[in-house]
Amino acid sequence: MALASGVRFAERALLRPWALLRGTTLGRTEPAAGGGGDGARRFGSQRVLVEPDAASGVAVMKLRNPPINALSLELLTELVISLEKLENDKTFRGVILTSDCPRVFCAGLDLTEICGRNPAHCAEYWKAMQELWLRTYLSSLVLVAAINGACPAGGCIIALSCDCRVLADNPKYRIGLNETLLGIIAPFWLKDTYVNTIGHRASEQALQLGSLFPPAEALQVGLVDQVVPEDQVQSTALSEMARWLAVPEPGSSQVGPIFFRSRAPADQEHDAKGHRRPPAEAARRRHPELCQLRLQRLHPEVAAGVLGEAPTEERLRAVLPARVLAKPILVGTVALEDSSPVFAHLKLLRALCFAHLPRRP
Ligand SMILES: CCCCCC/C=C/CC(=O)SCCNC(=O)CCNC(=O)[C@H](O)C(C)(C)COP(=O)(O)OP(=O)(O)OC[C@H]1O[C@@H](n2cnc3c(N)ncnc32)[C@H](O)[C@@H]1OP(=O)(O)O
16 A cells, blocks of 8 residues: 655666566557546556546556466566556556456466576566566555456465455456465465465465465455455445545555565664665565575476475376466476575475476377
8 A cells, every 4th residue: 555655666776677578569648538538548558558547546457468467577567667657656546456358357477488488587587576566565556456357376466465355256256376286386475465465374274275266255264355246346446446545645654565564673664864765675675585586497306305396297287278388398496595594494485396397298
């Protein structure tokens, strides 16, 4: 949610996602649907459509990377840029995140970005993913997720990074962190995000089992705040947004993501002169491990030994999309440096570990 109003992401140099973009048109501006009589203009990029309403200070941001809104490097990058653009525009205080693709909110990481790619690409991809997480989780805007489709894995993380979640009541629209079923072990920050939302025991169970919750269960466990008929998702999200924005000067109080989402000692939040650090820098100080993530090409046996048991080919074949498996798999693993202070906590650092599988016959 909103941070102190004067606090913005000054540390832009750390977030230079446009450098990652290849062949993407950004900043296209066109009249908003419905006339845009208030002067608000629709803008966006190839994969992110932004419909701003200057009068209410709320923008609707739609993911449109068909068919399933997989988080490709381009989509991650364009999301970061679009959010940054709105954060920099004082007109806007809230964003509703939703999908422009039927039946899917977001399928999570684009597995084609990490299968059969070289370590440099995987590292670039992993970094972009973390940047989006930091950008959403520590956003100075109120973020409401209008979840109008399936919401597994990375899609769920995006939703969890929002202040509030409204899910369409369709049993096919399941939500949760199913990473373990893919042989991906949740990094600590992903686990923490789950715990912060649904509590320790529920997270322990859900993460380890890779549970995907249908709407009623998602509501019961606290993963979403409202479940409503599909045609009411958008309007409910707008009502929720109004409720959050009704709080005077959200973020100028001590109640905001920094308050709730960190347990940082004061010296990580403030510099020697007592000035509040930019949120991205504060987050990096709290979690130096984030900066230390390195892609290492580990020998499969080493990966299995260091990172725990590698998933079997049968298991992966059962869950991974056929298109992904058609490519030579993997890739290696993302792990923390040996020198990381948390290296001992294996459960937390088994970040992204796939088995080394032979080419599909
Ligand atoms: C804030 C930053 C993010 C932090 C992220 C932290 C880490 C997250 C880890 C992950 O996200 S790993 C990815 C896990 N994702 C999944 O398990 C989703 C798998 N997909 C599905 O469950 C379904 O596809 C769906 C999303 C429910 C949609 O079902 P639908 O029946 O509508 O479509 P499909 O026929 O299944 O798929 C269409 C097409 O898309 C391919 N595909 C599906 N998922 C992915 C994916 N994640 N990456 C790449 N490609 C994917 C699928 O293979 C089909 O391809 P085809 O060529 O048409 O056969």
